[in-house]
Amino acid sequence: MYAVIETGGKQYRVEVGTELQVELLDVEPGNTITLDRVLLVADGDESSIGQPLVANAAVSAEVVRQARGDKVISFKYRPKARRRVKHGHRQELTVLRISDITLGGKSAAKAEKKAVDEKETERKQLEEAAAEQAAADAALAEKLATRSKATEAEAEAKPKRGRAKAADAEAQAEAEPAAPAAEAEAETTEAKPKRSRAKATDAKAGDAPEAKPKRTRTKKKDE
Numbered sequence: 030m031y032a033v034i035e036t037g038g039k040q041y042r043v044e045v046g047t048e049l050q051v052e053l054l055d056v057e058p059g060n061t062i063t064l065d066r067v068l069l070v071a072d073g074d075e076s077s078i079g080q081p082l083v084a085n086a087a088v089s090a091e092v093v094r095q096a097r098g099d100k101v102i103s104f105k106y107r108p109k110a111r112r113r114v115k116h117g118h119r120q121e122l123t124v125l126r127i128s129d130i131t132l133g134g135k136s137a138a139k140a141e142k143k144a145v146d147e148k149e150t151e152r153k154q155l156e157e158a159a160a161e162q163a164a165a166d167a168a169l170a171e172k173l174a175t176r177s178k179a180t181e182a183e184a185e186a187k188p189k190r191g192r193a194k195a196a197d198a199e200a201q202a203e204a205e206p207a208a209p210a211a212e213a214e215a216e217t218t219e220a221k222p223k224r225s226r227a228k229a230t231d232a233k234a235g236d237a238p239e240a241k242p243k244r245t246r247t248k249k250k251d252e
Contacts, residue, residue: 030137032130033069034088040068043088043127045137053121056092061128064088070132077132086132090125098122 031044037052056062067086070077077083098120105114129138 030070030072030130030132030135030140032067032071032086032088034064035066035068036064043130045127045130045141047127048093048124049127050096050098050122050124052123053095054092054123056123058092058094060092062090062092062125064090070130072132072135072137083132087130088127089129089131090127093124093126096122096124 031042033040033042035041036054039052041049041051043049054062065082065087067083067088068079068081070083070086077086079086101118101120103114103116103118106112129136131137
């Protein structure tokens with residue numbers, strides 16, 4: 030909601046919380062004044078235009094301080110007459126802060142306070158929801174971390190067991206063929222001499238020359 034007011038022969042567009050400088054008013058800082066000359070009041074799509082003033086409309090303002098405006102230089106001269114006049118002026122001002130705009134039973138300050146309270150409650154709800162979500166995310170992350178640690182521990186333990194089993198299997202495999210190998214070696218050592226002796230006898234028997242019949246030589250005498 031905003032309004033257009035008139036004071037000091039000037040018009041100002043004001044809202045709740047607006048600070049403006051107006052022509053000097055005979056009031057002390059800290060006091061609250063009511064400006065009755067309201068030319069227009071608008072609230073959303075609805076507006077009330079005064080002819081010249083809006084009925085049942087008022088603007089409340091708080092006097093912040095008394096101030097002075099910037100210096101304005103006034104310089105006058107007349108050509109060919111050697112006349113020069115220079116004046117400086119600083120306007121006395123009153124600084125106002127708009128506290129409320131009322132039209133009939135409506136109050137801009139109450140509406141704004143209600144909107145601020147609604148925003149504050151919404152912000153608190155969002156913060157609570159965000160805190161709950163953060164707590165849920167933290168719990169889930171902790172749960173996943175514990176699971177990952179457990180799986181890592183299992184993965185580290187499995188190779189050790191597999192290595193132990195493999196070592197046992199290798200030791201067993203090394204121990205099992207040892208006896209048959211010893212027996213086979215013993216058998217070979219026992220069997221080898223017999224075969225060699227048999228081969229030696231066979232060789233002697235084969236090497237022995239057969240008895241060849243003696244040839245009779247015929248002599249010339251016999252012929």
